Amino acid sequence: MKMRNILAIFVLFCGAPSMRAGGNSSEKVEGDKVWSVACQQCHNRPNPASYSNAQWDVIMHHMRVRGNLTGMEARAVLEFIKDAK
């Protein structure tokens, strides 16, 4: 009973701030969603233009390890960042 209440609170909380979060593993991972949700969990997002594409390749490898991103998420957000420049 207690456990169910706790789970219900999480589900409510997760639904509250924005419905754009997504992230279902069976869906195609979308780079813009990773950019707008995951990339702001730990720090401000830097300007995509602050780094060259080659630098982004290296940084995304770093963030994949540090930021607990899956390979799919890292590739999708990398493509999104390069596209946005």
Add this chain to the structure above:
Amino acid sequence: MFTINNRRCAASALIGTSLLLTSSMVMASPSDGPISRAEFEKMQREMSSLREELAALKKADALQKTPPSDSKVSQGGPARVKSSGADTRLETPAISALKTEIKAVREMVEETKAGETKFVLTGGASSVFSAPSHGTSKFDAAFSPILLWHINDRLLFEGEVEYELNDDGTNSTKTNLEYAQLSYLLNDYVTIGAGKFLSPMNIFVERYEPKWINKLPDTPLAIYDGILPESHVGAQVRGIIPLGSARVNIAAYVSNAPSTDSNGSLEFDNFKPAASNGKAVGGRVGFMPCQYLEIGYGLQQSNVRLDGDPSATDYNSLLQSVDLSTSFEKANGRFALQSQYAWSHVGSKADFGVNANRSGGYAQVSYRGKKWSMDFLNHLEGIIRVDRMTQPDPTAIDAFNEKRVTFGLDYWLTARTVLKTAYELDRQNNGHAGSNSILLGVATGF
């Protein structure tokens, strides 16, 4: 999908068509015959349509050359830059083909820039002024360069050295190897790493400690320089288990064991020859019911010995911690909550004369403006942090318990440069005078 080859084909087709058009015009006007009125008008029409196209191309090129402003991107993200009205108004197939071609050429140029393909030099620098109510005020400065080396698509080396000023009156600089880790991506979900790495159990250190990320000028009690380790020398494995829209982050490590002092307080300088041959085993499980909320539990178990006494007996030590963090947009801005609580147990009362149990942690809430019409507000961030540290028996071990509340106000100059101000209330027991402090800081990530 519209591949680079297709784009090139489209662009060549465009150029080809224009050439054909021009040559057909030339061919349609043989030098030895008079031009009919119909032919002349047709030529005029073609000329004016070409002129229009050229003007549109020039305009599009000028737009391409204008770089997006820092604030535009950092606030609204790149999507805003892409969907600006000016872009879409001029979007004809010819222009988009040309844009794609320009982009492909730009990428080729970028990728051939020397020295930028594998290494990135990044890191941060900071300076803090602290004025305690009891004691002397002082300035401090630190600089921590990070080298990232993308050896190949699976292998990464990351190393950070921190240079800090010694406050022992010797005018010297302290150097600390924060981390030096080689990691290997086994597949899309699992990474293994070895070397000196930030403690996966200590999410403050892993995620929020870099000076341009930490919103306050100082670090929380107990979690930093307290009960939890900041780094390990050993090996780790990290994994992600997706569960629909939820996920579980797992990290497990084995490292050199810490040692203990005579008060049963753990010393984590575990790169020196350990007093015991022991190893520490630990890890953390983080549950993310959704992408902006994570709840974690971490533990570390090891046998430890008295510092510098290789023949002493082993004591059992157990460290545990819980953490909760979230960050989401609401009310014209972004809220963030970071919190972690840790507790440790070393040996028994018979070993140290006290029950060597320590505990402590912090909770921090912050709000950063994002979408206020008065832009000044979008650079401000307000922060409140409470933190505490409890010692086993302060009177017996000549220590003190401490509680603090810190109020901070930051001004973000860019996404990675911040001016920090804070006022810290500090209470200590066992005859120690807690000192309220004014803290001012500046930090940048590069």
